[in-house]
Amino acid sequence: MIGLTAVSNPKLLRSILPALSLALVLGAIFIKLPTAMSYFGLNLLLQYAVPIALATVAQMFVITVNDLDLSMGAYVGLVACIGATLLHDNPPLGVLALAACLAAYAVMGAAVQLRGLPSIVLTLGMSFVWSGFAVLLLSTPGGHAPDWLHNLMALPVPVVPFPIVAAAVIACVVELGLMRSSFGVILRGAGGNSKAVARAGWSLLAAKVAMFTLAGVFGMLAGLSLLGLTGAGDAHIADRYTLYSIAGVILGGGEFVGGRVSPAGAVLGALTLALANSFLNFLHISPDWQIGAQGAILILVLALRALIGAMERRP
Amino acid sequence: MMPEQMIRWARWARSEPWIWSWLATLGVWLATIAFTQGRGSGEVLTAALVFATFTVIVGLGQMMVVTLGPGNVDLSIPGTIALAGCAAMKLTDSENPLLLVGILAALGIGVAVGMFNYGLIRLLRIPPIIATLSTSFIVQSAAIAYGRGIRIKPAPMLADFATARILGVPVLAMVVALGSIVIGIALARSRFGRSVLAIGQNMRAARLAGIAVDRTRFATYVLSAVLASICGVVLSGFSGGAALDMGDEYLLASIAVVVIGGTSVAGGKANVPGIWGAALFMYLLVTMLNTFGASPGIRLIMTGVIIIGVILVAGGEEQ
Numbered sequence: 001m002i003g004l005t006a007v008s009n010p011k012l013l014r015s016i017l018p019a020l021s022l023a024l025v026l027g028a029i030f031i032k033l034p035t036a037m038s039y040f041g042l043n044l045l046l047q048y049a050v051p052i053a054l055a056t057v058a059q060m061f062v063i064t065v066n067d068l069d070l071s072m073g074a075y076v077g078l079v080a081c082i083g084a085t086l087l088h089d090n091p092p093l094g095v096l097a098l099a100a101c102l103a104a105y106a107v108m109g110a111a112v113q114l115r116g117l118p119s120i121v122l123t124l125g126m127s128f129v130w131s132g133f134a135v136l137l138l139s140t141p142g143g144h145a146p147d148w149l150h151n152l153m154a155l156p157v158p159v160v161p162f163p164i165v166a167a168a169v170i171a172c173v174v175e176l177g178l179m180r181s182s183f184g185v186i187l188r189g190a191g192g193n194s195k196a197v198a199r200a201g202w203s204l205l206a207a208k209v210a211m212f213t214l215a216g217v218f219g220m221l222a223g224l225s226l227l228g229l230t231g232a233g234d235a236h237i238a239d240r241y242t243l244y245s246i247a248g249v250i251l252g253g254g255e256f257v258g259g260r261v262s263p264a265g266a267v268l269g270a271l272t273l274a275l276a277n278s279f280l281n282f283l284h285i286s287p288d289w290q291i292g293a294q295g296a297i298l299i300l301v302l303a304l305r306a307l308i309g310a311m312e313r314r315p
Numbered sequence: 316m317m318p319e320q321m322i323r324w325a326r327w328a329r330s331e332p333w334i335w336s337w338l339a340t341l342g343v344w345l346a347t348i349a350f351t352q353g354r355g356s357g358e359v360l361t362a363a364l365v366f367a368t369f370t371v372i373v374g375l376g377q378m379m380v381v382t383l384g385p386g387n388v389d390l391s392i393p394g395t396i397a398l399a400g401c402a403a404m405k406l407t408d409s410e411n412p413l414l415l416v417g418i419l420a421a422l423g424i425g426v427a428v429g430m431f432n433y434g435l436i437r438l439l440r441i442p443p444i445i446a447t448l449s450t451s452f453i454v455q456s457a458a459i460a461y462g463r464g465i466r467i468k469p470a471p472m473l474a475d476f477a478t479a480r481i482l483g484v485p486v487l488a489m490v491v492a493l494g495s496i497v498i499g500i501a502l503a504r505s506r507f508g509r510s511v512l513a514i515g516q517n518m519r520a521a522r523l524a525g526i527a528v529d530r531t532r533f534a535t536y537v538l539s540a541v542l543a544s545i546c547g548v549v550l551s552g553f554s555g556g557a558a559l560d561m562g563d564e565y566l567l568a569s570i571a572v573v574v575i576g577g578t579s580v581a582g583g584k585a586n587v588p589g590i591w592g593a594a595l596f597m598y599l600l601v602t603m604l605n606t607f608g609a610s611p612g613i614r615l616i617m618t619g620v621i622i623i624g625v626i627l628v629a630g631g632e633e634q
Contacts, residue, residue, distance in 0.1 A: 068444065111627065118580040120388065120444075121626055124567045128619030136612035243448070250445055288463065292456025295449040299435065302449075306439040 010311040017308070018252045018265040021301055022272045029279050039161055045278045046163035046271065050153070051076070051226035053167050053270035055241045056248030057174050058218035060266045061211045063249050064178070065191040067112055067119035071127035072219055073242035075101070077235055078134040079223025084143025084233025091146075102216045104129075109212025113205045127242075134235035141234035145227045153228030167267050174263035187211055192260070243291075247298050248273055253305075272297075332577025336592030339575075339625050340599055347603040359602055361483060365553075367594035368488045372546040373565050374572040374590040375498055376539030380443075381573050383535055384515045384582030390447040391428055392543040392569050394454035396562030399424045399544030400551040401462030407470045414470045418548055425544030428454055429537030436536070437529065459559055469552040477552035487549060492591075499587040511535055515582030568597055575625050596625070 087094030178184040190207035252269030254261040348356040399421035407417035435446035479486040502508035510531040551557035576589025
């Protein structure tokens, strides 16, 4: 009985770690900038939380099946460029182009499964393809966000800032779909124990294609929401999103292998990153050190998790 | 070809995976000189040899890391190249006598990055991808902060060495070719090389067989980072100074040459000749697209598509 509580405590600790990190960053912000604790302040601090959260969820789908998408940033950038050009000037063509992007993601999933290709290499190659198309569409920053997109991202929500509402909605939807549905169990199983899932008669190919397509869908939403915020497109607008998305998943408690992920955690991780970013800007920390600070935060959280893991293993 | 011959050929190609990268190299080279009607065919090869050399240096390190088994990869190479290059240029300050100091500092950075990487992997049990990625954030930041606005020319001796040629063949390429042979022999014969292969095939079995798994993995990550720092030094020597973004392209390049070159991504099987073939291919591919007069966008797309195409044909494990 005593052993049981000792084991359950680190588990609890591990599950609240993402929320704890977010609270830590929030606390630091409120101490340093008491004025930020307002509707307006939070809105400003969390401005880019929605696209980062969506990209993180997209990356989480890929990580669930033990792969990694190193093309996420380039892809989000391409979607923003399509939105700022084709979707604005010629909506049917724009929708067609976005559909082609999704099809490409489905093919990527199939290629990884059928040819046993390492996803790192395939997606690194794809990042060139995405950037290439983005540069073709917009060789210099420009274009216009469609009005509906702009209005959607500026949606006035009473009391609670829009980014928080949006993040909560995203977390709930994905949590329900991936963690609580029977379909989600199979998809996660494809990452956890692919042999068992295959023996049970499920198609691993279908699972992989489904997860990559979902990543394509959420990456697309990330690109469109980013465009709604910025108003104009740029091929390199989202280059950092590859790193943000991976870091977000890991901060949110996702494991690299074995299909152990947490959608709500991933969204919390993304919020933490977005806040930390804004905070570093407010502190006037030289942009030189911002990437380094993110690396340090990542290592810190992982170190904490290793510590908890060691507590779990202790008899 | 008769089906039977094709099968035999395919079997041979499978046992000698480096052949694909060399075939692809030959293909893009022929396409380029067909377009220029033979003009500059030799110059293109010399230039390819020069630029491929830099990719080979980091590719060899990445190959050793990847050979350690699934999940092992070094993403900190670009940051290490930039930081080592900046440090070497800054400490050398264009003076020959200080060259040794600069090189030693760069090597020291390599050793430190490698140790930090493996420290994260071993002590914090962080997957290598995330560990080396986190390291690369920090190293990159350090390079930006330390090397801000530097435009220091390399010491003349270093620049001469990096650009020297004997009978038209770059000296650097010869040195790196020698180094490649050493690594090839080490893989086949030495205790270290065979330990790397054994760990990549089955880490548990290797441990039970009494192989010093931790020491070998540690040495491999350090080797990769040190090779990256060497690349940073010679690359800044070659291009007349260090630049903060000079390592960026080597993230994809180092991984791509490993996979295109026929090294198994599942680990336990390395291929040195394939690294050279793949590195030459990557450079000649860009040259070909430039010769064809492709726009930057088309060039990016074609680079991605052709790399993926070669990997689809050559790489991949039988399911």
